[in-house]
Amino acid sequence: MSEVIVVGAGPTGLLLAGDLAESGVGVTILERRDGRISNLSRAFGVHARTLEQLDARGLADQLVAMGAPLGRLRVFGRVDVDLGALPSRFPYLLVTPQYNVEHLLLERALKAGAAIEYGAEVLELSQDATGVTVTTKNGVHRAGHAVGADGFHSTVRRALGQPFPGKSVLKSIMLADVRLTEAPPELLTVNGVGDAFAFIAPFGDGYHRVFAWDRRHVVPDDAPLDLDELREVTRRALGSDFGMHDARWLARFHSDERQVPDYRVGRVFLAGDAAHVHSPAGGQGMNTGLQDAANLSWKLASVLRGAPDALLDTYQSERHPVGRSVLRSSGALIRAAMIESAAGRAIRGFAARRALSVPKVRARIIAQLSGVGYAYPAPGGAHELVGTRATDVPLGGGGRLYEALRDRRFVLVGAADVTGWQDRVHVSAPATPGGPTVLVRPDGYVGWAGTDTTGLRPALAELAGTPTTA
Structure with a gap:
């Protein structure tokens, strides 16, 4: 019997499982997918604090070699955010697709001795005074603790009866992988003009990932999407579609802002998107989940070595406020990007430049965005x-x-x-x-x-x- 079951083999679950295995804890990962790391994931930025966490696991330098460091962000068209002054070994945002992060974390977890079972869709979960029972399509697993890192549609969260209060922020976001004839002016190209928003980032293999949204045409997620629609919205938002062609994938999705009230329910914990989801603004979703895992893993290992069970309660008191803060800041960014009137956008740009011109305010904004500015409550x-x-x-x-x-x-x-x-x-x-x-x-x-x-x-x-x- 494993000591901990981790449900979900995304970045959050893999970092957590690797930490536990390296600490000598028996851990089994249950993953409903078939074992292939998807290239359809949405995360593209690894912030400084997450790179520090990966550095503490010997993975940061490998990941940096697989991506492109971006020392300056441009938001709202003409507002520059300089990351170069971050008090970190990694004073930048690393642009690299999520699957690179997953690959390194999976390799590490398996090398450390974590067991992983693919095709293991969770059907039921229950707990008692001595442990947790997880039933999958393939069988029954038992462990002392379990962690749900199984994403937005978390089966673990539903089994716990945890509500997921919040709302959809943007509906009918277009998502695509395309080739470009012309190189965009920035490594990350992003802008919103009121009725349209677009974001372009390099995928790393000759394709670019495009997010776009059209205020004039909000339709269900399963509505058809073609490349012409994507081109038109991108041109409105960015001034050019950069010669988009050869789309290998097109889809729509919606963006929610939600957070569970309790990250811990008895012997079961929720982490990453199973516990909180945010708008894509700021690129903090995957980063926040990885930092959830880093916080929880050592606490589980310590309690299994005799530390008081109350130590596990600090996962809630430390990480829930961070999730709430990220939800608010990313929500504020996306709402600012979606301002419709020209006058409102002018005021937005003026206010952003004014705020970033004040050193203390600029440092606080950048520290929060990068994750290095968060601290936990002390006794x-x-x-x-x-x-x-x-x-x-x-x-x-x-x-x-x-x-x-x-x-x-x-x-x-x-x-x-x-x-x-x-x-x-x-x-x-x-x-x-x-x-x-x-x-x-x-x-x-x-x-x-x-x-x-x-x-x-x-x-x-x-x-x-x-x-x-x-």
Whole structure:
């Protein structure tokens, strides 16, 4: 019997399963698809905080080599957002299709020992005091915990009876993969003119992914779509269709804003699109799901090693507010892009440029968009660093913090007694002496900090589990 069942082999489920397997946790992934990684996924941008999480798993450099770094975004036609000042090793948005992310995460999860069963559509899920039972078309699985990472139409969410409140923001969005005769002026080309919106990004294989929306023609998702309609809307939004031809795929979909009230229900958790969906503006959907997985994985591993069960409740208290914030910010972006009147669009551009001209406001906007600006609530009386994102600092003796995180252990920067937790804590002297001793969680956030280390051992018991014998 596995210790954890993960339903869904998209990016969220694969990162979670890989983390658990590398931590020595028995994990089985149940995936209803047949095993092929789809090239029809919609995500195309990997933000700085997600790249940091992948760096802590030894995958970031590989992914960067497969994509195109974009240091500047242009929104609303003429408003530039410079990402170069991000306090990160990755001061850019990486443009690369989702299937590249999935490929790396799948390879890692399988190498670490995660089991995966394809064609395993979930039919039922139930839980009791000792575990979770998941019934698929292929059989019955039992585990101590389960995670639903099975997307917008999550069977796990429905089995839990969780509502998914929210609404559709945009209906009849056109989606296509096309070849272009002319190169767009930007790596990511995007604009909205009131009655039309279009976005173009390179797919990486000679095709481009196009999103487009026409206020004048909102039809059901199953309505026919041809290339001429896509060309016409793109020309209205971007001034050119860049010689679109040879569409290999055309479809319509709708974009929702929804979030479940509870990310945890007993022994079962929801992550990624099963827990929250947002408008595509800002490209934060896949990124938010991957960061959900990074937050939950180490907590499950720690509880299985004896940490208090209450640690799992912090998944809700830490990640639900982030999901809500992303929902609001992406919603504000898409609504601003859809302003219909010319006067409204002029005001929108003026307000955006004015806001970005204020250094503190610009830094806050970019930090939120990239994910590096989020912090988690800290207990009363905790050091001011607790809950904040740990920056990637050099360590004494060589190497970087995020390299030290790659073995899924906590990293203690400073000197202190960790007897009993040596298998779970990597101890390193800071490259620059001075400052507090800091315990960095496996997800790259500060779990404890202080100048007096007497509080470290109780913190380790809460965060890392029961100590082993010395």
